[in-house]
Amino acid sequence: MPVVSDNTDHKTIQSVDRSFGIIEYIQENSGASLIELTDEFDISKSAIHYHLNTLMKYGWVVKEGETYRIGLRFLDPAMHSKSQxxxxxxxxxxxxxxxxxxxxxxxxxxxxxxxxxxxxxxxxxxxxxxxxxxxxxxxxxxxxxxxxxxxxxxxxxxxxxxxxxxxxxxxxxxxxxxxxxxxxxxxxxxxxxxxxxxxxxxxxxxxxxxxxxxxxxxxxxxxxxxxxxxxxxxxxxxxxxxxxxxxxxxxxxxxxxx
Structure with missing residues (x-):
């Protein structure tokens, strides 16, 4: 599992960085297709698909037709944090x-x-x-x-x-x-x-x-x-x-x- 450093010198896991990058891109663009994500991150379509499948498994991303969007699953941890x-x-x-x-x-x-x-x-x-x-x-x-x-x-x-x-x-x-x-x-x-x-x-x-x-x-x-x-x-x-x-x-x- 590749480990990389970000600009704050904290060690990070490359695959997790990529998944959060996908989430941020989908949010910023109000949805994205598999082709758009593949072009943006310059990795294979199958690799992007694995990330998306994992995110969909836990509800962080949902698929509507050919478009991937942010899932409402994010509401639960956000509201929990706010209420604490x-x-x-x-x-x-x-x-x-x-x-x-x-x-x-x-x-x-x-x-x-x-x-x-x-x-x-x-x-x-x-x-x-x-x-x-x-x-x-x-x-x-x-x-x-x-x-x-x-x-x-x-x-x-x-x-x-x-x-x-x-x-x-x-x-x-x-x-x-x-x-x-x-x-x-x-x-x-x-x-x-x-x-x-x-x-x-x-x-x-x-x-x-x-x-x-x-x-x-x-x-x-x-x-x-x-x-x-x-x-x-x-x-x-x-x-x-x-x-x-x-x-x-x-x-x-x-x-x-x-």
Whole structure:
């Protein structure tokens, strides 16, 4: 069984890497045929077929006609993981509150393995729909919630994340240098909240704040996203206080559970 190293110098099993690569490709393309997968991974059709048969055996992949799709089997471990964290359940109604009071899209993001993951996402009355669905992976440096999380980390940890994933450019406004990133993280530490000024998507702005437990540990961040003009003209005057009030409410609910 071949063993390879990835860019974080962790030993991995090549066949498992290939299976997860197939899963990611199927998801990113909303389905794929055997021929498409064979062309993408440049291995024999029979080898791809073995991977697919194994994934289908456990329900991770399903076949519809000639197209392979992600199976709903993924819902069970995902929902189980989400339900195991009491703090995530306390955060959820506060994300709903942010969406209701601003009318925009609100979300709660955590960090795992150097990437951000959407745990909760709610759409307000005027919110703009996007692909920022629950479970979506994002680069931390290009989101307000992600930068709020990075600002809570030791510099060595931030350096290791940048080493692993780089600072990919999403728009013309994305932070792409370490120096700029560390300067902005210092500003976030001083003021207590972060901005995303069209750094992930053109025309969209967000404000985010870290969420802490009673010990002061940051375990995620909440943010509100909307069109740049609306966020600057209508929301920015009061959104800072609203975000900080919500994060304090979460901390107090964790410290004094009902």
């Amino acid at each position: 964290r009491e703090e995530y359940q306390i955060v959820h109604p506060k994300v709903v509150k942010l969406a209701d009071e601003t009318g925009e899209r609100a979300q709660f993001i955590i960090e795992e393995n150097g990437r951000g993951i959407h745990v909760h996402s709610e759409l307000g009355e005027n919110g703009i729909q996007s692909n920022s669905r629950v479970g979506k992976l994002v680069y931390l440096h290009a989101t307000s919630a992600g930068k709020a999380i990075l600002a809570s980390m030791p510099e060595e940890r931030v350096e290791s994340i940048v080493d692993a994933y780089g600072l990919p450019k999403m728009t013309d406004n994305t932070i792409t240098t370490r120096g700029e990133l560390f300067d902005i993280l210092e500003d976030i530490r001083e003021r207590g909240y972060a901005f995303n000024r069209a750094e992930r998507r053109n025309g969209m702005m967000a404000m985010g704040a870290p969420v802490k437990d009673p010990s002061g540990r940051v375990f995620g961040a909440v943010s509100v996203t909307g069109p740049v003009r609306r966020m600057q003209d209508e929301h920015q005057r009061y959104l800072t206080d609203l975000l900080l009030d919500v994060t304090e409410e979460i901390r107090l609910r964790l410290e004094y559970p009902q």
